[in-house]
Amino acid sequence: MADLFKPLHDLFFFVSELPSSIELRESQYVWSLFEVAHVTSMCLFAGLIIMMDLRLLGIGNMQSPFSQLQKRLFPWQMLGMALSAITGSVLVFGDPMRFYANIFFWLKMLMMVIAGVNAMAFHYIAYFSVDAWDNARVPPLGAKLAGALGVALWGFVIIAGRLIPYNWFQNN
Amino acid sequence: MLQPYFQWMNDLAVSKAIGESIWIYPLVQAIHLVFLALFAGSLLIVDLRLMGWGMREQPVAKVARDARPWMILGFLGLVATGMPQLMQNAMREYFSEFFWIKMYVLPVALIYTFTIRQRVAMADESRVAPAMSKITGLASILLWIGGVAIPSRLIGLFT
Numbered sequence: 001m002a003d004l005f006k007p008l009h010d011l012f013f014f015v016s017e018l019p020s021s022i023e024l025r026e027s028q029y030v031w032s033l034f035e036v037a038h039v040t041s042m043c044l045f046a047g048l049i050i051m052m053d054l055r056l057l058g059i060g061n062m063q064s065p066f067s068q069l070q071k072r073l074f075p076w077q078m079l080g081m082a083l084s085a086i087t088g089s090v091l092v093f094g095d096p097m098r099f100y101a102n103i104f105f106w107l108k109m110l111m112m113v114i115a116g117v118n119a120m121a122f123h124y125i126a127y128f129s130v131d132a133w134d135n136a137r138v139p140p141l142g143a144k145l146a147g148a149l150g151v152a153l154w155g156f157v158i159i160a161g162r163l164i165p166y167n168w169f170q171n172n
Numbered sequence: 173m174l175q176p177y178f179q180w181m182n183d184l185a186v187s188k189a190i191g192e193s194i195w196i197y198p199l200v201q202a203i204h205l206v207f208l209a210l211f212a213g214s215l216l217i218v219d220l221r222l223m224g225w226g227m228r229e230q231p232v233a234k235v236a237r238d239a240r241p242w243m244i245l246g247f248l249g250l251v252a253t254g255m256p257q258l259m260q261n262a263m264r265e266y267f268s269e270f271f272w273i274k275m276y277v278l279p280v281a282l283i284y285t286f287t288i289r290q291r292v293a294m295a296d297e298s299r300v301a302p303a304m305s306k307i308t309g310l311a312s313i314l315l316w317i318g319g320v321a322i323p324s325r326l327i328g329l330f331t
Contacts, residue, residue: 032329039205039325040317047213051239060242061217063234064227072227076220155206162202168194 012096024094031094038087042161045080046154048073056122056147058139065134066143070127103169108160115153122146175266182262190260197260204253208321211246214239215316218293222309224302232305236293270326277319284315 015021024030052069054060061069092099099105126142133139139147181187190196218236220226227235258265265271292300292308 032326035329036322036325039208040322042205043209043212043317043321044216046209047211047216049213050210051213051217051242054242061235061238063238064230068227068229072229073217076216076226154209158205158209159199159202162205163198166194166198 009100012100015093016096021093021096024090031091034087034090034094038084038091041080041083041087042158043080045077045084046158048077048080049154050151052077053147053150056139056143056150058137058144062137066139067130067134070130099164102164102167104160104163104167108157108164111153111157111160115150115157118146118149118153122150178262178266181259184259187259187262190256197257200253200256204250204257207246207249207253210242211250212317212321214243214246215312218243218289219309219312222289222293222312223306232293232297233295236290264331265327268327268331270323270330273323274320274327277315277323281312281315281320285312 051061052066052073055062055064055066055069092105122143126140126146129140133143190200217226218232218239221228221230221232221235289308289312292305297305
């Protein structure tokens with residue numbers, strides 16, 4: 001196992017030794033600025049994802065056809081995702097070894113991958129028949145499932161992200 | 173003026189219990205953020221629409237009426253998960269400028285949302301000037317995100 005993760009460990013370690021990385025983690029203000037920007041981007045991204053998922057579940061934004069929520073919110077969700085990814089990457093760049101040794105960070109990454117798979121699966125399976133249920137009060141099971149998984153997974157991403165500073169399981 | 177009250181809150185048995193548990197406080201913080209996402213989503217879907225973006229094909233009133241219950245739920249969740257954090261950190265909050273910025277802007281944002289923003293969102297769109305609508309949405313984002321959410325995050329970072 002240890003050998004398997006060695007390249008990853010070496011990469012994180014290499015980044016942590018870069019002068020720009022050291023400077024970032026030692027500059028209290030720049031670091032904090034990126035933390036604030038990361039949470040703010042999350043509001044845009046996760047907020048509008050939840051709005052869409054509520055419609056998939058058939059419990060929110062019911063006066064709008066699903067395809068309109070999808071089409072009109074998508075660019076904003078992508079903007080939120082890009083900003084979250086950029087600010088998040090800067091934070092990892094600034095303190096790689098702290099994240100490398102953190103179970104919540106890797107749980108968050110795993111949840112994000114699963115959330116991505118969920119979104120793709122929805123897009124290619126349930127969304128295919130959107131014309132049939134675009135205005136339905138009760139969306140089909142596949143759509144509901146995608147909505148429920150979306151809320152749960154992104155919720156876990158947020159929770160795991162917030163727990164990163166509390167590294168209860170780290171043994172130095 | 174409020175210091176004795178904050179000291180009292182700080183010394184409550186329940187505040188101490190929250191502080192002594194290693195997981196209650198972090199978990200409350202984390203769930204606070206999930207409610208923040210819900211609140212922000214139901215806020216932004218309307219504000220973007222007011223600014224002429226996002227759900228452009230739907231009337232503002234429809235989008236706003238749909239978003240309202242979720243915004244209220246999000247807000248109640250934020251209060252419910254915010255109170256334990258305040259109690260556990262009462263003295264730190266009392267001496268934090270960012271906490272007071274948040275507490276002063278919060279009632280303004282609430283009143284604004286349920287008066288001006290509500291009226292503009294529910295009004296007959298042909299009678300609302302596009303500029304008026306845009307300013308209403310922008311002011312809402314500035315108040316809630318700029319005046320409440322961002323100072324909140326700064327409480328924990330600069331103390």
